[in-house]
Amino acid sequence: MQESTRHNTGRLAFDVVVIGGGLVGMAIAYGLARGGQRVAVCDGADAAYRAARGNFGLVWVQGKGGRCLPYAQWSRESSERWGAFAAQLRRETGVETGFERPGGIELCETVEELEAGQRLLESLRAQDASLDYHVLDCHALKQRIPAASSALAGGLYSPNDGHASPLYTLRAMQQAFQRHGGVYLPSNEVREIRPRASGFEVFAASGVLDAGRVVLAAGLDNLRLAPMVGMHAPITPLRGQIMVTERLAPFLDYPTLVVRQTPEGSVLLGDSAEHAGFDDGQTRAVMADIARRARTAFPVLAHARIVRAWGALRIMTPDGLPVYEESRAHPGAFLAICHSGVTLAAAHADVIAPWIAGGAKPPVLQPFVATRFSNSTDAHHV
Incomplete structure (x- = not known):
């Protein structure tokens, strides 16, 4: 078990300080601590904007990478690692993440949506056969999900997809991180980072x-x-709204982009995306549209009671792809930006953490640098 050291100044010293204790930061921190690094996580207060609150819980590969094949491959790699990742967290903490990988289904209301989705998935499979999929017409969809509406045109099934509980996953990673000697510092906002010749000084609330x-x-x-470490974070907030129903009898064995039933029986309704600045509130119009799409897909939801509803801010880059980059001006400082915190949690712990600890940067990550946004041409080609 690793512990921090104390310099003769009385200050705590760590191999790595991770700033941010959400799904992305905690997955990386867990991977680092598991690998023997002395790690501290400086987390914000409960009132901070937290993308985990708005995470739908999908481990999703289908349709990703239309403009950047490595993103699909990176997502698929993480999905394939998730089973072992969840099992290790369960062994170390006893916490069930709720991970299942039955495959995922994108529901299509119209034939046009079904055909457009098929074209995208076929273009990806032509480049990488592991990005497999199956087209389900209305009859085939009903065979898999009897509760699906006959009014749907069909769906697109990918065996690479699954789902998990974002909050249980975060809880499990935090507990496992601490079991490996990691130091978790909540309500400890970082105010300044000062690069030094031999590392960094992190000025936090504590x-x-x-x-x-x-x-x-x-x-x-x-x-x-x-900017404190000579880098640029090309991100904007994207609001997502989610509703949760009362617990219902099981009717949905597959995750979808708009409706997901949890192992406990409650049903998440969502898939909204709004540019609303830093407003993480809820709006009647969006909630009504979410409810309409859910009822259209599954008539069984028409009389389900909504027990909770909320909005949250996700993190989005201009092209929707992640950023994993080491500072050129101050080597040893790393930037990690990602809006698929659940999907990529396993890869963040298993692949990103060893790189940050001093290993070689995995080739699949080469496109995911912020410099791609240096001009409009670069952004277009990614």
């Missing part, structure tokens, strides 16, 4: 931490933090 390396995984707060 005091100053010395770090050999730092990881910026603070979501929207990376906008403020990145």
Whole structure:
């Protein structure tokens, strides 16, 4: 079990300080601590904008990578790692993440949606046969999901997809991180990062931490933090709204983009995306549209009671792809930006963490650098 060291200044020193204790930061921190690094996580207050609150819980590959094949491959790799990842978290903490990988279905209301989706998936499979899919007409969809509406045109099934509980996953990673000697510092906002010749000084609410390396995984707060280490975080907030029903008898064995039934029986309704600045509230119009699409797909939901509803801010880059980059000006400082915190959690722990600890950067990550946004031509081609 690794512990921090204390410099003769009385300050705590760590191999790595991860800034941000959400799904992205905690997955990386867990992977680092599991690998023997001395790690601290500086997390914000409960009132901070947290993308985990708006995460639908999908481990999703289908349809990703239309403009960047490595993104589909990166997502698929993480999905394939998720079973072992969830099992290890369960062994170490006893916490069930709720992970299942039955495949996922994108529901299509119209024939045009079905055909457009098929064209996208076929173009991806032509480049990588592991990105497999199956087209389900209305009859085939009903065979898989009897509760699906006969009014749907069909669906697109991918065996690569699954789902998990975002909050149980976060809880499991946090507990496992601490079991490996990681130091979790909640309500400890980082105010300043000062690069030094031999590392970094991290000025947080609780005091100053010395770090050999730092990881910026603070979501929207990376906008403020990145320039401190000579980097740029090209992100904007994207609001998502979610509703949750009372617990219902099981009717949906597959995750979909708009409706997901949890193992406990409650049903998540969502898939909204709005540019609303830093307003994480709810709007009647969006909630009504979410409810309409859910009822259209599954008539059984027509009389289900909504027990909770909320909005949350996701983190989005201009092209929707992640950023994993080490600072050229201050090596040892890393930027991690990602809006698929559940999908990529396993890869963040298994692949990103060893890179940050000093390993070689995996080739699949080469396209995911912020410099792709240096001009409009670069952004277009990614």
